[in-house]
Amino acid sequence: MNFELNNIPTRTLKPRNNGITMVMDKGMSTRQAQDFIEVAAPHTDVIKLGWATSMVTPKLEEKLQIYRDAQMPFYFGGTLFEAFLIRNQFDAYRKVLDKYKMEYAEVSDGSINLPHDEKCKYIDILSKQVTVISEVGSKDDKKIIAPYRWIELIKAELEAGSWKVIAEARESGNVGIYRETGEVRQGLIDEILTQIPQESIIWEAPIKAQQVWFIKLIGCNVNLGNIPPQEVIPLETIRLGLRGDTFDHFIST
Amino acid sequence: MNFELNNIPTRTLKPRNNGITMVMDKGMSTRQAQDFIEVAAPHTDVIKLGWATSMVTPKLEEKLQIYRDAQMPFYFGGTLFEAFLIRNQFDAYRKVLDKYKMEYAEVSDGSINLPHDEKCKYIDILSKQVTVISEVGSKDDKKIIAPYRWIELIKAELEAGSWKVIAEARESGNVGIYRETGEVRQGLIDEILTQIPQESIIWEAPIKAQQVWFIKLIGCNVNLGNIPPQEVIPLETIRLGLRGDTFDHFIST
Amino acid sequence: MNFELNNIPTRTLKPRNNGITMVMDKGMSTRQAQDFIEVAAPHTDVIKLGWATSMVTPKLEEKLQIYRDAQMPFYFGGTLFEAFLIRNQFDAYRKVLDKYKMEYAEVSDGSINLPHDEKCKYIDILSKQVTVISEVGSKDDKKIIAPYRWIELIKAELEAGSWKVIAEARESGNVGIYRETGEVRQGLIDEILTQIPQESIIWEAPIKAQQVWFIKLIGCNVNLGNIPPQEVIPLETIRLGLRGDTFDHFIST
Numbered sequence: 181m182n183f184e185l186n187n188i189p190t191r192t193l194k195p196r197n198n199g200i201t202m203v204m205d206k207g208m209s210t211r212q213a214q215d216f217i218e219v220a221a222p223h224t225d226v227i228k229l230g231w232a233t234s235m236v237t238p239k240l241e242e243k244l245q246i247y248r249d250a251q252m253p254f255y256f257g258g259t260l261f262e263a264f265l266i267r268n269q270f271d272a273y274r275k276v277l278d279k280y281k282m283e284y285a286e287v288s289d290g291s292i293n294l295p296h297d298e299k300c301k302y303i304d305i306l307s308k309q310v311t312v313i314s315e316v317g318s319k320d321d322k323k324i325i326a327p328y329r330w331i332e333l334i335k336a337e338l339e340a341g342s343w344k345v346i347a348e349a350r351e352s353g354n355v356g357i358y359r360e361t362g363e364v365r366q367g368l369i370d371e372i373l374t375q376i377p378q379e380s381i382i383w384e385a386p387i388k389a390q391q392v393w394f395i396k397l398i399g400c401n402v403n404l405g406n407i408p409p410q411e412v413i414p415l416e417t418i419r420l421g422l423r424g425d426t427f428d429h430f431i432s433t
Numbered sequence: 434m435n436f437e438l439n440n441i442p443t444r445t446l447k448p449r450n451n452g453i454t455m456v457m458d459k460g461m462s463t464r465q466a467q468d469f470i471e472v473a474a475p476h477t478d479v480i481k482l483g484w485a486t487s488m489v490t491p492k493l494e495e496k497l498q499i500y501r502d503a504q505m506p507f508y509f510g511g512t513l514f515e516a517f518l519i520r521n522q523f524d525a526y527r528k529v530l531d532k533y534k535m536e537y538a539e540v541s542d543g544s545i546n547l548p549h550d551e552k553c554k555y556i557d558i559l560s561k562q563v564t565v566i567s568e569v570g571s572k573d574d575k576k577i578i579a580p581y582r583w584i585e586l587i588k589a590e591l592e593a594g595s596w597k598v599i600a601e602a603r604e605s606g607n608v609g610i611y612r613e614t615g616e617v618r619q620g621l622i623d624e625i626l627t628q629i630p631q632e633s634i635i636w637e638a639p640i641k642a643q644q645v646w647f648i649k650l651i652g653c654n655v656n657l658g659n660i661p662p663q664e665v666i667p668l669e670t671i672r673l674g675l676r677g678d679t680f681d682h683f684i685s686t
Numbered sequence: 687m688n689f690e691l692n693n694i695p696t697r698t699l700k701p702r703n704n705g706i707t708m709v710m711d712k713g714m715s716t717r718q719a720q721d722f723i724e725v726a727a728p729h730t731d732v733i734k735l736g737w738a739t740s741m742v743t744p745k746l747e748e749k750l751q752i753y754r755d756a757q758m759p760f761y762f763g764g765t766l767f768e769a770f771l772i773r774n775q776f777d778a779y780r781k782v783l784d785k786y787k788m789e790y791a792e793v794s795d796g797s798i799n800l801p802h803d804e805k806c807k808y809i810d811i812l813s814k815q816v817t818v819i820s821e822v823g824s825k826d827d828k829k830i831i832a833p834y835r836w837i838e839l840i841k842a843e844l845e846a847g848s849w850k851v852i853a854e855a856r857e858s859g860n861v862g863i864y865r866e867t868g869e870v871r872q873g874l875i876d877e878i879l880t881q882i883p884q885e886s887i888i889w890e891a892p893i894k895a896q897q898v899w900f901i902k903l904i905g906c907n908v909n910l911g912n913i914p915p916q917e918v919i920p921l922e923t924i925r926l927g928l929r930g931d932t933f934d935h936f937i938s939t
Contacts, residue, residue, distance in 0.1 A: 206663070237666055
């Protein structure tokens with residue numbers, strides 16, 4: 181930090197189990213990735229190459245090398261896994277993970293119908309090869325999952341070998357744990373937290389009001405995901421009570 | 434493409450007549466233009482220097498040279514044409530086109546009142562100097578054009594020498610072919626398509642839901658315009674059925 | 687300007703007292719700052735390092751040097767001042783200003799309760815060290831200030847030594863002088879302008895419709911603030927009547 185200010189909330193240190201900021205790269209150039217690393221690396225724990233953007237991004241290997249050189253973990257979005265799976269190309273997917281020396285993989289079923297025990301089997305298989313992050317929630321805003329079912333799914337995926345479970349919101353922040361307006365499904369979150377330790381979940385929260393809501397509920401070291409690259413610095417100030425939205429929240433503690 | 438996936442929709446190859454992605458540059462720096470080229474050039478067909486931003490953008494010639502070196506076509510937005518025309522400086526405009534060795538020009542009447550036969554005359558004149566793209570639709574959200582009139586205007590402009598006709602939406606995607614909410618005027622599009630070949634039109638579609646709507650209606654090789662630079666990679670995944678929004682649409686084919 | 691167009695509104699020249707564009711940098715990298723300077727420097731008068739983002743931005747000094755080399759004034763957002771003040775660290779704040787050789791400082795009370803005579807005392811003290819910009823308006827959308835009170839506050843702060851007073855809107859443009867929807871509180875602005883010279887105020891106007899509204903009301907040389915870096919070129923075209931939104935407004939003059 182550039183200045184010494186008293187009474188700032190204590191952030192966990194990287195590598196950390198909670199307080200994670202997961203960022204979505206939806207097609208940055210190699211130089212944009214360098215710029216991102218310069219500014220955001222100290223505050224970022226892992227980068228998701230959004231959905232299947234890695235398929236059509238030129239100079240992908242060069243960009244991944246920039247992330248590797250900065251000791252910045254990264255993984256392909258779950259939609260890429262689903263795109264291989266639905267074409268019966270799961271083995272080819274594993275070879276892609278090998279080819280790019282991926283250390284993380286996402287297992288999701290946001291766009292496909294996959295029996296949950298089968299999904300857990302893939303989590304189990306891949307967790308022997310890489311660190312698995314799995315995702316619960318549909319990308320279809322009409323498929324509402326009941327709170328008790330969220331809890332069952334998250335528990336089963338953690339038991340199957342997921343390092344963390346992501347709560348779905350998409351890039352737009354208007355499905356899964358949010359209503360179409362972007363408003364948090366508060367009852368759902370409260371109920372999930374009665375059964376699942378907060379550090380096991382990464383809450384997708386692309387919109388500022390969503391980040392603020394989770395930080396006020398869980399604290400500065402909540403795990404948040406799908407953060408746009410240019411919002412990492414703003415998010416860090418919200419975590420630290422250095423922006424209007426949480427200024428009072430931490431100062432009164 | 435970085436990975437081999439079966440059953441991906443077949444994109445046309447550049448230079449192409451349909452499947453065009455037209456991108457809006459509203460004032461990128463020279464280095465931002467290079468970054469854009471690195472990532473988006475394979476998926477971009479033509480760049481519009483939005484409205485009259487070229488008037489006040491420093492290092493314009495250097496940026497255009499970056500586009501030329503990448504064999505990336507570009508043109509000045511129609512508002513620049515209109516700004517010269519309304520000041521009775523059409524000849525000066527033609528000299529500007531010459532000075533910057535422009536190979537394309539846009540003829541529009543989104544901000545001025547121009548009798549349509551006169552507009553077609555300008556299309557005719559300029560089409561002898563450059564490839565003309567003309568635009569139908571007002572930037573004023575109160576000026577609604579009836580479907581039969583859209584068809585007449587588009588037909589006349591193609592006959593006058595336009596290579597393609599752009600259907601207006603602005604950077605914001607809330608006028609012309611869209612309602613104020615950004616929702617597509619579906620009846621209008623359906624009616625236009627009964628009379629005009631889809632490859633003759635570039636649909637301005639700056640918002641993701643608009644891109645998805647047109648891709649589902651017309652297919653992966655629909656012509657789309659006013660794409661923000663950072664949305665070219667995401668758009669390409671939508672065209673290919675590699676994002677949640679069109680994942681089912683193409684996989685079921 | 688790249689082209690010669692007749693009848694373009696006359697912009698004031700830098701350094702200027704009105705016609706100011708104040709830009710918000712919320713965490714640009716050093717290279718992004720260079721890109722910004724290349725494109726936007728001729729049209730930008732001063733950069734605000736948004737709220738307390740300067741606290742957690744790596745390579746801060748290197749970035750400030752880029753701004754200094756370009757003769758581009760900059761200052762820390764008022765929330766940083768407030769964060770020091772509420773911790774009784776005002777002296778430490780002054781040392782931070784010295785350390786970074788700041789020539790400007792913002793005094794605000796958007797997130798704290800500060801008796802107004804005390805705020806004016808800080809304006810007075812700091813105005814002996816730097817050029818002070820002060821800000822009126824709360825970041826809390828529930829704290830509505832009556833028009834007569836806006837006028838009293840602005841007058842007192844100018845008398846206390848503020849170079850300009852900023853009218854609050856936040857990065858989002860939905861508090862202070864705007865309603866929650868972003869719509870301008872027109873009656874408030876009209877009333878303020880009966881008592882305060884327009885050149886004494888910088889109106890925060892992050893959203894295009896807000897910029898257009900002020901330009902139509904006050905003219906091309908209105909002072910506007912919280913402009914996102916990539917919107918400086920678009921804003922300049924709006925000031926000059928070279929975008930649809932103000933095309934008619936200036937051409938008819």
